[in-house]
Amino acid sequence: MTESPASKLPSPKERRRLRESGSLTQAQVAAQVGVRRATVRAWERGRSAPGGQEGEAYARLLAALAEPTAAQGVAGQASPGKHPPGAGALPSALTAAQAFDALYAFCAPALVRQAYLLTGRRELARESVERAFQLAWQRWPEVARDRDPAGWVRAIAYECALSPWHRFRPRYRSPEPPPVDPADRALLNALLQLPPSYRRTLVLYDGVGLDLPETAAETEASTPAAAGRLTHARQVVAAHVPALADPAVLHRRLAELASSERLLAAKPTAVRACGERRNVFWTRAAIAFTVTIIGATTLTLRSAPTHYEPPIAPAQAVHGVPPPAAMGPLSRQELALRARLHRQEANGPERLMPVAR
Structure with missing residues (x-):
């Protein structure tokens, strides 16, 4: 009698390791096996x-993940949940450009x-991803x-x-054409009604497929706070x-909405070149600023x-000085002296001697 695949399941810890090595989320495994995510x-x-x-389907999936070639094939078809192929840090056998x-x-x-x-914006979505990879x-x-490089x-x-800050950019002030369906x-309108933190929590949990502690860690919130945001976001969308x-x-419709739009990312070589140009620009700007300083x-x-130069004291008004006296009329003796001086030669006497009185 042949042994069924279900009887050869690995340990629970090994099951999770195999799933993460294939870059699959619990929701993706549940969809392939045909069960709920809570079951996985x-x-x-x-x-x-x-x-x-x-x-049996779960056992066959784990057996496929245990094989390196099959694991890479499964990872190439799945959307990134946590890790790229080969969970953890990127392999060191590749060059930096190849790993990137x-x-x-x-x-x-x-x-x-x-x-x-x-x-809800196509161009902003592409620009944000390219900027993240440039950094x-x-x-x-x-x-x-x-x-977790992907995270x-x-x-x-x-x-x-x-x-x-995107709201102040002229190109993003007007709304984009909505989806046709x-x-x-x-x-999409229901998602955009949510506050950014609630929207992010909903996309991470119901869209990407992270569990609640991972969603809380990525949104920098406590697990109860993330659970509250998720519950409120689901209620708003359901309303x-x-x-x-x-x-x-909701998970299926989020995947369908994201896949229905024609969203293309740039080539990795172009992103690397743009990142290098930005790096050179800011390096030169920092050098120019330092030289200016x-x-x-x-x-x-x-x-x-x-040397020290004492400051000049400000001008001050001097009080108590009598005003200059105006010249009055000449006396009789002064008038006679003036007439006698006028009658003499222009140069006057050659020598004047004081006369004692």
């Missing part, structure tokens, strides 16, 4: 044992779709050693997409679109006085 979570925690046809291109090819298409769910290339040694880039892309348009009250239906400081030192 229970299988990975050892709370329940797989059985029946679902258990592999991460970009794996994450960028799905990140552009996720950013579109956050912003990743500038800090590549740090990103390459990170245990590092995703967090930066979400921050860029949800930045409040009325159902997609209603779902606008009652058919999306079921989380499984040094020149201004040198000019100040050269033109500054070398």
